[in-house]
Amino acid sequence: MQISQITRDTLDVTLLGKKPGHKYDHGHALVLSGGPGKTGAARMAARGALRIGAGAVTLGVPPAAQLEVAVQVTAIMLERIPDGAALADVLKDNRISALCLGPALGLGARAAGLVKAALAAPSVVLDADALTLMSQDAEICAGLHPRCILTPHMGEFARLAPDLAEAAKAERPSAKAWAAREAAARFGCVVLLKGPETVIATPEGHVRRHCATHDRATPWLATAGAGDVLAGFITGLLARGIDPLEAASMAAWLHAEAALTHGPGLIAEDLPDLLPQVLRALNVQAA
Ligand SMILES: NC(=O)C1=CN([C@@H]2O[C@H](COP(=O)(O)OP(=O)(O)OC[C@H]3O[C@@H](n4cnc5c(N)ncnc54)[C@H](OP(=O)(O)O)[C@@H]3O)[C@@H](O)[C@H]2O)[C@@H](O)CC1
Ligand SMILES: Nc1ncnc2c1ncn2[C@@H]1O[C@H](COP(=O)(O)OP(=O)(O)O)[C@@H](O)[C@H]1O
Numbered sequence: 001m002q003i004s005q006i007t008r009d010t011l012d013v014t015l016l017g018k019k020p021g022h023k024y025d026h027g028h029a030l031v032l033s034g035g036p037g038k039t040g041a042a043r044m045a046a047r048g049a050l051r052i053g054a055g056a057v058t059l060g061v062p063p064a065a066q067l068e069v070a071v072q073v074t075a076i077m078l079e080r081i082p083d084g085a086a087l088a089d090v091l092k093d094n095r096i097s098a099l100c101l102g103p104a105l106g107l108g109a110r111a112a113g114l115v116k117a118a119l120a121a122p123s124v125v126l127d128a129d130a131l132t133l134m135s136q137d138a139e140i141c142a143g144l145h146p147r148c149i150l151t152p153h154m155g156e157f158a159r160l161a162p163d164l165a166e167a168a169k170a171e172r173p174s175a176k177a178w179a180a181r182e183a184a185a186r187f188g189c190v191v192l193l194k195g196p197e198t199v200i201a202t203p204e205g206h207v208r209r210h211c212a213t214h215d216r217a218t219p220w221l222a223t224a225g226a227g228d229v230l231a232g233f234i235t236g237l238l239a240r241g242i243d244p245l246e247a248a249s250m251a252a253w254l255h256a257e258a259a260l261t262h263g264p265g266l267i268a269e270d271l272p273d274l275l276p277q278v279l280r281a282l283n284v285q286a287a
Contacts, residue, residue, distance in 0.1 A: 003177050003199075006210040006249045008282075015242055015250070016279060017287035018053060024095045026055030027239030030121070031232065032081065032101040032114055033061045034129075039069050041103030041128070041228040046076045047272040048232025049100065052254070054239040058096075060087065062110060084113030091120050098123040098239035102130030103228040112137065119143035123238040127151045127231040135159040141187060146203060148189035149244050151231050157193055161186065168193070177207050190244045192234070192252065194227060200248045208245070210252040218259035218266075225268030230255045232272070254278055 004010065018026060029049040033042035042059060050057040060081035061069050070078055081087050090096070099121035105111045107129055115130050116139065124147065126134060131152050134140045144150075150160070158165035161183050168179035180193040184201035192200045196217070198210045212218045233255055237247035258274035259266055261281075 001174060001178060001181065001207060003174060003207045003209050006200075006208050006253050008253070011250060011253055011282070012246070013282050013284055014287060015246065016053065016282070016284045019287045023055030026053060027097040027236075027241060028056040028058065028093075028095045029054040029235045029239035030058050030060055030079075030090065030096050030099045031235065032087070032099070032105060032118070033059050033065060033069060034104040034106045034111075035062050036065045036068055038104040038106065039065050039072075041225055042100075042105075043069065043072060043076070044225050044269055044272070045100050045103050045127075045228045045232030045235065046073070047269075048229040048275075049098075049236035049239065050075060051272040051275040052233050052236035052240075052251070054098070054236040056095075057236070057239075060090065081114070083110055084117035087114055087117040088120065091117070096121065097241065098125070098235045100125040100127065100231050100235035102127035103225075103231060105129040107132060115140050116143065119145070119148070123147040123149075123235075123244065125149050125151060125231050125235045125238065127227065128156070131156040132159055144187050144189045146189055147238075147244055148187075149192060149234055149238070149248055150183075150187065150189060151192045151194065151227065151234065151248075153194045153227060157183070177201070177209060181205060181207050190248055192248045194230070198252045200245065200252065202245050206245060208249050210249070210256065212256045212259075216256055216260060218256055220262075220264050220266045221256070221259045223266060223268055226255075226259075226271065229268050229271040
């Protein structure tokens with residue numbers, strides 16, 4: 001199995017530069033929020049999507065959480081999305097170019113309806129609770145497509161594919177990469193399997209690896225919500241029209257780079273606001 005390492009040298013920095021155009025030319029990302037008291041994860045993901053350059057980002061909230069979210073966002077827009085039918089309606093707006101759902105979404109009927117409706121979006125990041133729901137419902141698995149990206153941590157991966165999670169733990173080189181590749185083939189979409197070693201695989205069998213180890217070690221990324229921000233970074237890049245493998249790879253590198261730039265003491269909500277510094281250091285220019 002061939003595995004490409006994701007490094008500074010493999011990043012196509014030109015993809016991060018913006019061409020002339022208006023905000024919708026840079027994509028509109030939609031991030032779905034959970035209910036009252038559970039909105040922080042989606043708000044962090046949405047901020048990540050906006051900072052990485054999506055032209056517009058909207059948080060889809062259940063009506064009961066609208067006030068809680070409204071008082072905590074400014075550039076991010078808000079839309080009431082009570083259920084799957086409402087999401088299907090919102091997705092008729094073909095300017096919405098990517099959707100993220102799962103962070104603190106919940107596991108009830110609303111969340112299950114949203115996950116099913118979400119698969120109609122052009123590009124979809126399924127994280128956290130969306131993955132747990134997927135592991136319980138074959139209908140969701142059947143609706144996955146190549147512009148979906150699953151972003152499990154090992155706990156979520158064990159629910160999605162217990163056999164592959166077991167194999168990933170084997171004491172052989174590239175066991176985790178092999179498991180991600182099998183999962184991508186099984187589900188017919190991109191799989192980004194998280195951890196200090198993050199592996200990304202496509203249904204066609206491409207495998208990439210980012211190692212946050214040695215000189216890129218960032219153990220302080222093991223902090224609640226860091227994965228929610230990563231999901232937002234990927235969503236923002238997808239919204240901008242970048243292809244799923246490239247979006248996942250760039251997001252993984254930028255996420256670790258932001259953590260390295262900050263150092264110890266990092267909390268998840270710092271990550272989006274570290275991006276301007278990281279992009280400046282990469283010398284990202286207007287395209
Ligand atoms: N600020 C917010 O609003 C935040 C909200 N959040 C939201 O909280 C919800 C619950 O999400 P969650 O990830 O904490 O819990 P869950 O899905 O039950 O899995 C956890 C279990 O899996 C296992 N496990 C194995 N390997 C693992 C690994 N590498 N990383 C992590 N776990 C690993 C481990 O079992 P163990 O290894 O301990 O036996 C562990 O007990 C979800 O909606 C999420 O979006 C969070 O994003 C945080 C910020
Ligand atoms: N020890 C570590 N070193 C480097 N990166 C880590 C480490 N632990 C976790 N990460 C990264 O931090 C993020 C954690 O995501 P996740 O487990 O989904 O947490 P949460 O659900 O709290 O957001 C992932 O991107 C993962 O790759």
